[in-house]
Amino acid sequence: MNNNSHPFFLNKVKSSFLLLVALSVFCTMTSQAQQTITSKDAWAKFPEIIKGITTPVFQDKVFNILDFGARPDGVFDNTVAIKKAIEKCTKKGGGVVLVPAGKYFTGPIHLDNNVNLHLAEGAEILFNTDPAVFPIVHTTFEGTECMNYSPLIYAYNKQNVAVTGKGTLNGQSSNEKWWPWCSSARYGWKKDTPNQKEDVYKLMDLADKNVPVSERIFGKGHYLRPNFIEFFECKTVLIQGVQIVNTPFWVIHPMKSVNVIVDGVSIKSHGPNNDGCDPEYSKNVWIKNTTFDTGDDCIAIKSGRDNDGRRVAIKSENIIVQDCKMYDGHGGVTIGSEISAGVSNVYVENCVMDSPELDRAIRIKSNSRRGGLVENVFVRNIKVGEVKESVLGIDLHYGVHGNQTGTFMPQVQNIFIENTTVKNGGLYGILAKGHKGFPIKNIRFQDVIIEKVETDYLIENVEGVKLVNTYINGHLMESPKNN
Numbered sequence: 001m002n003n004n005s006h007p008f009f010l011n012k013v014k015s016s017f018l019l020l021v022a023l024s025v026f027c028t029m030t031s032q033a034q035q036t037i038t039s040k041d042a043w044a045k046f047p048e049i050i051k052g053i054t055t056p057v058f059q060d061k062v063f064n065i066l067d068f069g070a071r072p073d074g075v076f077d078n079t080v081a082i083k084k085a086i087e088k089c090t091k092k093g094g095g096v097v098l099v100p101a102g103k104y105f106t107g108p109i110h111l112d113n114n115v116n117l118h119l120a121e122g123a124e125i126l127f128n129t130d131p132a133v134f135p136i137v138h139t140t141f142e143g144t145e146c147m148n149y150s151p152l153i154y155a156y157n158k159q160n161v162a163v164t165g166k167g168t169l170n171g172q173s174s175n176e177k178w179w180p181w182c183s184s185a186r187y188g189w190k191k192d193t194p195n196q197k198e199d200v201y202k203l204m205d206l207a208d209k210n211v212p213v214s215e216r217i218f219g220k221g222h223y224l225r226p227n228f229i230e231f232f233e234c235k236t237v238l239i240q241g242v243q244i245v246n247t248p249f250w251v252i253h254p255m256k257s258v259n260v261i262v263d264g265v266s267i268k269s270h271g272p273n274n275d276g277c278d279p280e281y282s283k284n285v286w287i288k289n290t291t292f293d294t295g296d297d298c299i300a301i302k303s304g305r306d307n308d309g310r311r312v313a314i315k316s317e318n319i320i321v322q323d324c325k326m327y328d329g330h331g332g333v334t335i336g337s338e339i340s341a342g343v344s345n346v347y348v349e350n351c352v353m354d355s356p357e358l359d360r361a362i363r364i365k366s367n368s369r370r371g372g373l374v375e376n377v378f379v380r381n382i383k384v385g386e387v388k389e390s391v392l393g394i395d396l397h398y399g400v401h402g403n404q405t406g407t408f409m410p411q412v413q414n415i416f417i418e419n420t421t422v423k424n425g426g427l428y429g430i431l432a433k434g435h436k437g438f439p440i441k442n443i444r445f446q447d448v449i450i451e452k453v454e455t456d457y458l459i460e461n462v463e464g465v466k467l468v469n470t471y472i473n474g475h476l477m478e479s480p481k482n483n
Contacts, residue, residue: 100120151227263286
């Protein structure tokens with residue numbers, strides 16, 4: 001018998017062949033990931049991304065909530081009236097559910113296909129703050145899926161939906177309602193009263209143990225605050241023109257959604273974890289002409305926390321921030337810290353950031369428990385008045401909720417900031433801290449002017465910092481050596 005025809009030999013050859021193929025694919029992927037990316041090429045692709053983001057279209061039919069029993073006195077519970085109007089609108093093929101001028105008290109609002117919830121000028125929706133009226137739904141808390149209190153406005157697996165108009169959405173959150181659950185005395189929490197800490201750790205543990213989402217049940221008797229507006233697994237979404245104030249938790253949360261436009265919205269909410277807009281596991285998100293004045297990050301791009309993010313494994317990509325104003329907040333445009341599934345292709349342009357309470361202009365945060373690859377962040381034409389800490393802050397040792405060390409090393413590469421002026425840069429022009437053996441790669445500043453900054457840059461475990469025609473405190477900067 002020819003030994004070369006023996007099954008063991010054939011299997012060995014087959015295994016070796018498959019290993020070579022796998023190594024070839026890995027090397028190709030690695031090579032592609034490390035290819036030089038230029039800002040010019042990236043912005044050349046920008047119009048195609050914009051072109052691919054579709055806007056909802058609705059029938060010319062109006063369903064006035066007054067016709068379904070609503071009362072604009074700020075006291076009557078309009079939950080049923082609004083629900084009936086939405087049901088009728090959807091049944092008739094869609095259109096506009098109109099909220100006329102006046103104050104409307106209500107519980108949570110669940111949107112449906114082809115519905116545009118439109119607030120006329122002078123209309124204000126006042127949301128109930130009693131947790132008992134909020135049903136348990138499939139939602140998330142800080143990047144981990146769970147069954148919890150319904151968001152105040154919620155759309156689950158819907159398409160062609162919108163919230164528009166010149167009216168106000170008021171979550172009525174305060175140091176007496178919702179906010180104290182965060183466990184901070186600053187927001188009304190008092191010693192020996194309930195708070196979210198135990199529930200946060202419980203949810204993290206359930207996710208780490210791969211407990212099904214349907215069995216991660218919170219809500220009544222628990223203290224995880226609901227998101228304000230959440231589009232969960234939706235397609236073709238528009239939020240336009242409205243003012244949003246006093247929210248329990250994250251303000252606008254596109255979750256696993258595609259083609260989302262946030263346009264001309266005004267957000268003013270200084271509660272705990274009051275991020276302005278948090279696209280998560282989402283693609284083709286266009287945030288424009290919007291004003292952020294928040295208690296946390298103005299915009300925070302996310303893709304899941306830790307094991308749950310790796311389980312879902314949907315990166316956020318093609319996120320556009322354009323013509324926005326950022327005032328108070330931890331960061332103007334932030335990526336993280338829940339970014340375990342990765343973030344790619346973020347475009348930020350023509351924005352103004354300015355407040356003594358704004359900590360950073362551009363921020364990326366993760367750690368070795370979160371991991372995740374953040375790549376291709378392109379920023380241009382930004383005017384920064386004042387920031388506290390840094391113009392660009394990259395912290396890959398970010399700590400929150402106990403021990404945050406693990407074996408999932410975060411990676412960051414291709415961060416470009418161009419044509420940007422900063423009047424008061426705070427502590428650092430660039431503050432970037434990577435991990436030994438997993439350096440941050442390819443940071444480029446071009447045509448940037450930073451004034452009144454204490455330290456030009458502080459970088460650790462960073463490769464490829466290029467400063468081109470960049471001035472800090474009036475001095476033309478040279479690129480750091482040996483980086």
